Amino acid sequence: MAVRTARTAWNGSVSEGSGQVELTSSGTGTFDVSFPRREAETADGVTSPEELIGAALSSCYSMQLSALLGGAGATVVALEVTADVTFAADPAGGFHIPSVALTVRGEVEGIDAEGFRKTAEEAKATCPVSKALTGTTITLDATVES
Amino acid sequence: MAVRTARTAWNGSVSEGSGQVELTSSGTGTFDVSFPRREAETADGVTSPEELIGAALSSCYSMQLSALLGGAGATVVALEVTADVTFAADPAGGFHIPSVALTVRGEVEGIDAEGFRKTAEEAKATCPVSKALTGTTITLDATVES
Numbered sequence: 001m002a003v004r005t006a007r008t009a010w011n012g013s014v015s016e017g018s019g020q021v022e023l024t025s026s027g028t029g030t031f032d033v034s035f036p037r038r039e040a041e042t043a044d045g046v047t048s049p050e051e052l053i054g055a056a057l058s059s060c061y062s063m064q065l066s067a068l069l070g071g072a073g074a075t076v077v078a079l080e081v082t083a084d085v086t087f088a089a090d091p092a093g094g095f096h097i098p099s100v101a102l103t104v105r106g107e108v109e110g111i112d113a114e115g116f117r118k119t120a121e122e123a124k125a126t127c128p129v130s131k132a133l134t135g136t137t138i139t140l141d142a143t144v145e146s
Numbered sequence: 147m148a149v150r151t152a153r154t155a156w157n158g159s160v161s162e163g164s165g166q167v168e169l170t171s172s173g174t175g176t177f178d179v180s181f182p183r184r185e186a187e188t189a190d191g192v193t194s195p196e197e198l199i200g201a202a203l204s205s206c207y208s209m210q211l212s213a214l215l216g217g218a219g220a221t222v223v224a225l226e227v228t229a230d231v232t233f234a235a236d237p238a239g240g241f242h243i244p245s246v247a248l249t250v251r252g253e254v255e256g257i258d259a260e261g262f263r264k265t266a267e268e269a270k271a272t273c274p275v276s277k278a279l280t281g282t283t284i285t286l287d288a289t290v291e292s
Contacts, residue, residue, distance in 0.1 A: 001232060001233070001234040001235075002184065002185050002186060002187060002194075002196065002232070002233045002234075003196075003230050003231065003232050003233075004189060004194050004196040004197035004200060004230075004231050004233070005197070005200060005228060005229065005230050005231070006197050006198075006200030006201035006203075006204050006228075006229050006231075007200075007204055007226065007227065007228045007229070008201075008204040008205045008207075008208045008225075008226075008227045009224070009225075009226055010208035010209070010212060010222070010224065010225040010226075010227065011222075011223070011224050011225075012212070012222060012223075013212060013213075013216050013221075013222060014209050014210075014212040014213035014216060017212060017222065019205060019208050019209070019225075021201050021204060021205040022201075023193050023197050023198075023201060024197075024200075024228075025188075025189035025193075025194075025197050026177075026189040026190075026191055026192055026193040026194070026197055027189075027191060028175070028177050028191065028192075028193050029174070029175050029177075031172075031174050031175075033205045033208075033209075035209045035213075038148065038209070039148050040148060041148060042171075043150060043171035043172040043173075044172075045172055045173060045174065046172055046174075047150075047169050047171075047172040047174050048148075048150050048171075048172070048205070049201075049202040049203070049205045049206035049209075049274070049275050050148065050149075050150040050202075051150035051151070051152055051169050051170075051171050051172055052152075052169075052198050052199075052201045052202035052205065053198075053199070053202045053275065053278070054150060054151060054152030054153075054170075055152035055154075055167045055168075055169055055198045056195040056196075056198035056199045056202060057152075057195070058152050058153055058154040058167060059154045059165060059167040059179045059194070059195045059198065060195035061154075062154045062156035062165050062179075063156070063160050063165070063179075063181045063184070063195075064160075064240075066156060066158070066159060066160040066163060067159075067160035067181075070159050070160060075159075076156070076157075076158060076159060076163065077157070077158075078155070078156065078157050079154075079155075079156040079157075079165075080153065080154075080155055080156075081153065081154045081156065082151060082152075082153045082170075083151065083152050083153070084149050084150075084151050085149065085150050085151070085152075086147060086148070086149050087147070087148045087149075087150070087274065088147040088148075089147075090274070090277075093272075094210075094272050094274070095274045096274045096277050096278070097274050097275070097277070097278045126239075126240055128195070128233065128236070128240070128241045128242045128243050129195050129199065129243070131236075131242050131243070131281050132199070132242070132243045132279050132281040132282040133278050133279060133281060134280045134281035135277050135278040135279060135280035135281070136278040
């Protein structure tokens, strides 16, 4: 069992205030966040909860796919996993994350295109971050070059 | 509607390989990740999907709580939101994230302890990242000094 900690220090109102989010366990960084920047069309150098969700999912998914491909007898040379996370008004009120689009490009030996696609779907179903994110819809576009 | 992107470049097997996770939209950082480090007791300077989930939730929750407190007529001076994210073997197979513990300390004017506690619970239920993380259990410990 492993526990990891992150922390946000926030000052002020949601519209005028801002925060600093810290990767506490690793000490790898502290980043500014604000609501106006979060809902703006461009990030403009500022991270957001959605970008951080994308980082969590893309890194978790990479590990899970690598594990499943290895278990299937394939050899992973390289995987590139991109997560596009959408933030929008929620028809039920407030805001929500309606969808996360995963795009996976693999350079893998010992598996064909159909086997890769099936394994990529299985990784989406079984990666620990996917299993936690059941309140949003994750889509997958997976291709391999052997 | 806002879309934010993160990307992981992974090389090799799950046990021997490693990846780099990039906060692509903001350009605020690229971080090493590995599975052995992820499941180790200490982070030892390396981030993980769980730490990134904690960063996403603590920053989202801070904004939501600030918004709800403002809507209730209170004035937020400062909030400190800590997220402890647990990674463990899943009884159903593989690994999972069984729980996330949120600890909230507020310095807020114009609300009493019970009003703060209720608002903190409402923020947990309505924050967009909470609403996406329905596959794990989020607990809350919230206290205020007025």
